[in-house]
Structures are given as structure tokens and as C-alpha cells.
Amino acid sequence: MNILVVEDDAAVRRFICTILKRENYTVYEADNGINALLLLKEQKDISLMITDLIMPEKEGIETIVEVKKHYPSIKIIAISGGGQVGPENFLILADALGAHTTLKKPFSSQELIRAVKNL
Numbered sequence: 001m002n003i004l005v006v007e008d009d010a011a012v013r014r015f016i017c018t019i020l021k022r023e024n025y026t027v028y029e030a031d032n033g034i035n036a037l038l039l040l041k042e043q044k045d046i047s048l049m050i051t052d053l054i055m056p057e058k059e060g061i062e063t064i065v066e067v068k069k070h071y072p073s074i075k076i077i078a079i080s081g082g083g084q085v086g087p088e089n090f091l092i093l094a095d096a097l098g099a100h101t102t103l104k105k106p107f108s109s110q111e112l113i114r115a116v117k118n119l
């Protein structure tokens, strides 16, 4: 399975990608929503997107809405560490907009793998 990881924090992105590669998933990376959508245009074989919610350029919420619209078959996991209104509110919003799973940062490698396998 091919997974797209969208996260502006390079350390968190590396953490997620390392875990997924260790589980033998093929991983694509983007540092914001704009680059994620560009990548999806080229790579037609991505079946899961894991996206941060707070990012520069294009935020996760907006990205989720566009992916749902243009690529309805892609499963989505939203991750968030917060922001001014707190992570729960962003994750509730992501859930309402169609994210299949939400994970609150910090999460463990086991939590991530469980979320991916459940989808």
C-alpha cells in the first residue's frame, strides 16, 4: 500500500515515514497541502493520506476537503498537536469533514500502525 504523509515539521514527518517504511509501506512525503495535491496528481496509486492539520501554505483541513472532493477513494488519517484552540477542536473538525481516523500528537508508533492497519 502506498501512503502519502503530509507534515510541515520535518522531525515528525521523518518519525512517521520511518515507522511506515519499517512496516514495508511505500511512502511519499509532502511538507504542505499544496505539495500534497501536486503529488496526488502524479501518483495515482496512493490509497492513504496521513495529514497534519496546522501547516503553512495550505492547511490540513483545506487539504482534506480537496482530497475528499477529487480523490474520494483515498482514506485519510488526520493528526494534530494543536494550535490556539487546542488539538481536539481541529480533530473534531477533521472528523466532521471526512477524515477516517484522527490521532492526537504525540502518538506512539504502535498507535500509528494500528490506525493504518484498521483502515
Ligand SMILES: [Mg+2]
Pocket (backbone or CB within 6 Å): 007, 008, 009, 052, 053, 054, 055
Ligand atoms: Mg504542523
